[in-house]
Amino acid sequence: MHSFGYRANALLTLSVTILAIICGIASFSDTFNSPSPSASIQVLNVNRFQKLDDEVSLTLNITADLQSLFTWNTKQVFVFVAAEYETLKNSLNQVSLWDGIIPSQEHAKFWIRTTNKYRFTDQGSNLRGKEFNLTLHWHVMPKTGKMIADKIVLTGYVLPQEYR
Amino acid sequence: MDWQGQKLAEHLLQIFLIAFAITAFIVGYSLASFQLMLAVYAGGVVLTSLMIIPNWPWFNKHPLKWLEPGEAEKYPKPVKEKEGAAGGGTKKKGWAQDGFREYFR
Numbered sequence: 001m002h003s004f005g006y007r008a009n010a011l012l013t014l015s016v017t018i019l020a021i022i023c024g025i026a027s028f029s030d031t032f033n034s035p036s037p038s039a040s041i042q043v044l045n046v047n048r049f050q051k052l053d054d055e056v057s058l059t060l061n062i063t064a065d066l067q068s069l070f071t072w073n074t075k076q077v078f079v080f081v082a083a084e085y086e087t088l089k090n091s092l093n094q095v096s097l098w099d100g101i102i103p104s105q106e107h108a109k110f111w112i113r114t115t116n117k118y119r120f121t122d123q124g125s126n127l128r129g130k131e132f133n134l135t136l137h138w139h140v141m142p143k144t145g146k147m148i149a150d151k152i153v154l155t156g157y158v159l160p161q162e163y164r
Numbered sequence: 165m166d167w168q169g170q171k172l173a174e175h176l177l178q179i180f181l182i183a184f185a186i187t188a189f190i191v192g193y194s195l196a197s198f199q200l201m202l203a204v205y206a207g208g209v210v211l212t213s214l215m216i217i218p219n220w221p222w223f224n225k226h227p228l229k230w231l232e233p234g235e236a237e238k239y240p241k242p243v244k245e246k247e248g249a250a251g252g253g254t255k256k257k258g259w260a261q262d263g264f265r266e267y268f269r
Contacts (some may be wrong), residue, residue, distance in 0.1 A: 001170035002170060007216055007217050008213070010177060011177055011212060011216065015212075022201070026193075026198065
């Protein structure tokens with residue numbers, strides 16, 4: 001501690017180390033949060049159902065309450081809806097239909113009616129009369145620390161038997 | 165700074181940074197604001213740096229008593245006589261030079 005440089009260096013390293021420890025404790029405090037999110041998705045209409053590589057266009061009504069996922073250490077929540085179904089070739093196909101970013105807790109309780117943002121296509125012609133699940137996935141992105149991902153699976157959706 | 169001052173500076177550094185870190189965390193957690201926590205901590209770092217980096221007078225309360233130049237000349241440092249040393253020779257002789265037997269003579 002005999003010179004300016006020595007003291008400045010000691011201050012800098014100690015302050016940055018303590019900052020890292022504070023951020024670690026802040027990230028750890030997230031484990032005390034027990035979230036209880038809810039969601040429901042309605043398929044309002046099947047707009048198109050093409051034969052060329054089997055493409056479907058849906059209108060979806062997505063309602064969700066993800067407010068309990070937010071803590072003081074949350075930067076944003078990334079949420080997306082995926083259609084999951086089984087074919088002869090693959091035991092699980094997942095197609096992302098819609099996604100969005102929720103920047104704060106106020107926006108986390110939402111209702112949106114939209115057509116699918118991304119194409120719902122199949123590698124082949126397996127979608128006629130197909131039963132599928134719509135799963136709402138979310139990624140909670142923290143300000144510091146570990147990202148947490150979870151989902152809600154909604155079952156019971158069926159595609160029409162004929163192309164239109 | 166003197167020795168006591170250096171010790172004081174180190175103690176102040178550690179105590180203030182840890183105290184500010186704890187207050188910052190408590191304030192941030194209770195008001196649910198990450199930004200507030202960082203702001204309080206940054207303010208604490210700046211305050212601590214102002215307290216310990218400059219050479220304040222309270223760090224020099226126990227100054228060292230250096231020997232006066234007049235006194236030092238009365239007692240010159242003894243010069244060791246070396247056999248076989250060429251010319252004036254060097255004042256210090258490293259143990260690795262010219263064999264260690266010279267050093268242990």
